[in-house]
Amino acid sequence: MVQHTQLKKPVILLNIDSLMSEPLEQAIQIGRAPALQFLMENGNYISNMVSSFPTMSVTIDSSLLTGTYADKHHIPGLNWFDASEKEIINYGTGFRETFRLGMRRSIHNMLYRLNNEHLSNKVTTIYEDLAEAGIPSASINSFVYRGNTPRKLRVPRLLSTLTHFEDGEWTSDATSIFSLGTFSKLRSWGFPTQVAAGNYKYTARELRHLIRKKKLPEFTFCIFQDMDTRVHFRGPMDIKGIAKIDREIQKILNMYPSWEEALNQNIWMVLGDNGHAPMGSKYRKFIIDLRKILKKNRIARIQRHVHKKDQLVICVNQRMAYIYVLDKKLPLSTITERLKKDKRIDIIAWKKENAIHVESGMRKGSLEYRPNGEYTDDYKQTWSIDGECELLDLNVTNDRKLSYGDYPDGLARLYSVLHSHSGRIIVVNAKPGCEFKAQSTPFHLGGAAHGSLHKQESLVPLVIAGTSLKPEFPRFVDMKEYILQLILDQHKD
Structure with a gap:
């Protein structure tokens, strides 16, 4: 002893x-x-x-x-896209996905580049x-x-x-x-x-x-x-x-x-x-296949390098995902409108000028916010907010105090991922019980998953x-x- x-x-x-x-x-x-x-x-x-x-x-x-x-x-996550290198960065999300991306590449990312470059x-x-x-x-x-x-x-x-x-x-x-x-x-x-x-x-x-x-x-x-x-x-x-x-x-x-x-x-x-x-147990009800929702566009395949003709890259982190719009002629609104048709997607967010713009497949309306404003939250951070606060389950009082419901510190955390790396990025968040899927992405029917902004995780x-x-x-x-x-x-x- x-x-x-x-x-x-x-x-x-x-x-x-x-x-x-x-x-x-x-x-x-x-x-x-x-x-x-x-x-x-x-x-x-x-x-x-x-x-x-x-x-x-x-x-x-x-x-x-x-x-x-x-x-x-x-x-930005276990799985993301480096626009400067035109490369999907994966630190090991599952055997099938890692194998298709290349085991050598993923192991190198996790063991070396994570600490020494990223x-x-x-x-x-x-x-x-x-x-x-x-x-x-x-x-x-x-x-x-x-x-x-x-x-x-x-x-x-x-x-x-x-x-x-x-x-x-x-x-x-x-x-x-x-x-x-x-x-x-x-x-x-x-x-x-x-x-x-x-x-x-x-x-x-x-x-x-x-x-x-x-x-x-x-x-x-x-x-x-x-x-x-x-x-x-x-x-x-x-x-x-x-x-x-x-x-x-x-x-x-x-x-x-x-x-x-x-x-x-x-x-x-x-x-x-x-x-x-x-997680729910029925595939069709609880697995959100982003490739099917966005099938009208050319989506990069993970087993090869991104091509000039590729319009989108999808990087799934279980219950959240990044969608990268590579085609500069393709408006973000074209993609977000398709995403909004799926009622299992509770948050759809992207940068709009100097603000974060939020919409949803579950709720109507929109919300825009930016740091440094008249509202003060539980963590003494200040925000400027315009639109439907229900989209991020924000509770606002008459004296401009702001507190969080289903998405703890949601404004700062959502802002952070949209400013974590470069590109035309859309962030999507699945409602409880649901999980995103793309090419070879692992999913967890009947079990449990994480990744999202929700308080459960x-x-x-x-x-x-x-x-x-x-x-x-x-x-x-x-x-x-x-x-x-x-x-x-x-x-x-």
Whole structure:
């Protein structure tokens, strides 16, 4: 057991992929999650943390680590189109789609270009800011890892031909302590059961190794990814995955003389990354095939390069999608009018001059808005708004106060994706129960999916134990400043 004393309390952030408040609370009620229950009962519990948009892993992690939305960090989703390179960027959305796009290309995007090319150099990560202050940090099992320390990553020999690097080895700037499955290991003898990254047991073992060797830095970020696949197929109320990860957290807490001592020595945070919307089971009713809706236009095929004659590119992120209008002679209104005919599409948005224009297949009317106006929202952001507020479920009072209903922080999050990369872009959002499909896109009938702006996927739990301080607002983009404050304030004392 760990029995050393320290002046500073390291921050340990455990990100549990697809952890949602309702199943977490139910797991605790029936005694399936004693470790998480202990942390909740001895700390603060926030059930409505607002994630990023789209609610997809790489965008979420980029927002968490940089404290910005996609308009600043420039990671628009798991699947998007780079207009300058005329290339679809896919970080791995499903085997069939990834295979058609090219495994070599997708692996290179995820393992190298995400951190070294796509993540904007105009923003900094928590890791980079801490390194500037001379403070080390650790990243375990996160594909967004940019720091200040050159690290060698290595692909297993069998997969080395799927990378653009000689012998499957390359160097990236990462954290001073860095673990990413088989690509970079803390324990040389450790063997991840998943090639792309470590599973929940492997992640926990890497963290326990740091604690046992007394090498825990002042900030450690760990991702437990396994629950996402379970929830996709079993639905959002699956509790077994929570119980499995809780058992690993118990083992971590058991390394201290007592669980109370674990709180005395560290600040613990447990965070979900996105929620899931339960999916309908009938294909024709719940799967929105964008290729059929837009079949009058020439749509780029993902297995080849974009041609000059191609008019549209479609990039689906489960329950949201980007539609790129390449043909400059083709008015956006031609496409949006077709989209509006499908009553399963609840948000259709695009840039119109210096404003965001919103329409819907479900509701009539339009809404235009822009930053810096007379309305102040829950997060002290100001907006100018004109039109039907119901389209984004906005609640506006007579004294020009603005709050959000079904789409938390919806104005900022929708604005961010339409300013995250260049092109003539239309963003579509599916109503609950429905999911988008394009060429070879995976879908999840009878299970659950995420990606959209809706609160079902956008609100997740955060548990904080070991400190009484909380972030200013319950949003992912406020976590970076909060964590830096916790750590840097200890250095002032």
